[in-house]
Amino acid sequence: MEEPGYPLGRRALELAGLTVVPIPVDMEGINVEIGIAQAADALIALVTPGQQAPLGVTLSSNRRRDLLKWARTQNAWIVEDDYLGELQLDGRAKSALASGDGAERVIHIGTFSKTMSPSLGLGFMVVPKLVTEKFVEIAAVMLPAPNRTTQLAMAEFLADGHFLRHLRQMKDLYFVRREKAMTHLSKSFPQIKESGLGLIAFCSETVDDVMLVAAAREQGLAPSPLSSWYITANNKRGLILSITNLNTNNIANACGTLNDVIEAQIKA
Template identity: 60%
Template sequence: MNHPNSPAVLSVLVDRATAVPIGDQIHASLRQAIVEGRLLPGQRLPSGRDLAAQLGVARGTIRVAYDRLIAENLVFGAGSAGTHVCARLPVGRAGGEAALDGPLADFTRPFSSVPLPFQMGVPAHDAFPAKLWARMRTRAVRADAFAYTAYADPRGEPALRAQIASHLAVSRQMQCHPDQIIVTSGYRQGLMLALTALRAHGRKAWLEEPGYPLGRRALEVTGAEVVPVPIDAEGLRVEAGVASAPDALLALVTPGQHAPLGVTMSPARRRALLEWAATRGGWIIEDDYLGELQLDGRAAPALAAGEGAERVVHIGAFSKTISPALGLGFVVAPRAVAERLVEVCAVLAPAPNRTTQLAVTEFLRDGHYLRHLRQMKALYGERRRLTLAHVSEFLPGTLMAGLGVIAPLPQTADDRVVVGIARARGLAPSALSAWYLRRNHAQGGLLLSATNLRPDNIEAVCATLAGIVASSSRSPHESNGREGDVGASTF
């Protein structure tokens, strides 16, 4: 048996008479050797230089093949130690088992425990008032320690619900009573509570196309029939939803800033959606995605503000404004379903940690939250501008969207492959195509958040991404030929 640190001796055959690109042949041969166990877990692959010389191809061809294996979680790069076979193969890679569905696999791929460049949904950790927050957490722990031991209200701490109601009146123009508010562990719990309370099982539900993959999965898990409704520059095309499923029970939408395209639903579309809900007895679940972080002008009021609010379930969270590690969000329930929602909450998911609730209560009450939001808007606006400038240099046509940019890819590049390679190199872009339910309607591209890009790292991470895109976008002639060295780095 070879020592794991000894390079494997490979028998990779290249047939230049076939129409199959040489790079594809090399990738398939290496993949088969791993799946069949001829390359053992931990075994080091030959360097790109050595294998390229052995096969008479450019090093860039080998690099692309290795990058594809990395994207499939079959091998991993270890810097100067080389490229090694993973210790455990992904589920479904051996024994003829079917692999996970592509979008699901993309979505559930674990992220690093630290914020990564381009990662969506993660606020700027370097700009958070950590010392102030630590003092509030300390006071909250002390207050909780001396409080009575009892079962808490499943809706959450009364003081926090009152502060959320006051904040929504100012920031989202919503008039709601604290009794209508249920504190949750975040958007996911809030959505599942709403779908359960509305009895979505077996009913049709409109979903934006493209739309948040987790929203789609939540609808599927609860047994709803997902009906994709296209998005344009004005937001959800309500007339298309009515044409496809006029009897739908609900519509799951992001009207403040569409996820991920960033468009705000126009007043006409808002009226049409609210009218549909009122006349058809439908429900609107408003995911207030980035509703408070509008970087382009004044934020539009929430759908749950004003006329028609009695058909809107509003879901908010503090994950993108404070921290996803906080695990805190809220649902604002219309009075018609508030009692049912509380019943579901009491049975399935009581309110989260009390000390966290107490700390957020103080953060809201003393004005720190609004001050933090103002600072973040200014910071994110500048970071988004820098990101657009850098990414546009190698991906023309890049556009601002939400807290980042959407970058189109060359036709020869697969956004999911690019994302897989980028993640293996410490970056966390998202594939636009994974946000589409209908594969034949999917558009490719990269979703690049600017929140964690700083002046001291933006140039380097954009250069890394540019290299990945370039290596993934070469024509078969460029990436599979023998002439020249198209790889800029060694293995």
């Protein structure tokens, strides 16, 4: 799996009894060549090709090709965690691995948590024919279907074209919020970057980002420490900041509070 990568994804693999091999992510996404060198016989590659979680990069075309080729030749599975779906704030989203050649080795996981709301509790999987029955059986036993009314409402929302309109609207809104937050935080964090629906504020290696998060929580903010998304000790430090739940009117306040937390921690 990707290093850094989604901690709950990692934990899910561990709970399934799998051994996780961390594979570095660079500007092109997961480094497939290193992955093959370190774990050629892996059963599964768990990836976020659309927008890497947490760094936000999109898996390049060459890497996509190499990853699909590896899965085909090894009879391995690619688990495509498409947590942001079409919600790409910069440019157009690349098509899913599950939608092209090689899709017979791709298990695609989608969710409406980010595109709509986590409170809906709706997600979906697109699974190759070879394993459909198995997935249906496992879902029936282990994963009760979400409320049918919500499912039907969502289906109608999609069919009537409201979903696409909603996405367009939210993309514009999130883009503005992200830009505003970036402006307010760039003094405290000279190394701040856009990533998906948020920002990553990189800190120096000497900063304890877990402590920083604890201090921010006391002020009602809930960033995630970048270091906890790494398995190896060779991690980067920083804060993963979501902008989706910021209200346009309180961005300045929230960023001001975070700036104060940083200042207090650095002086301490």
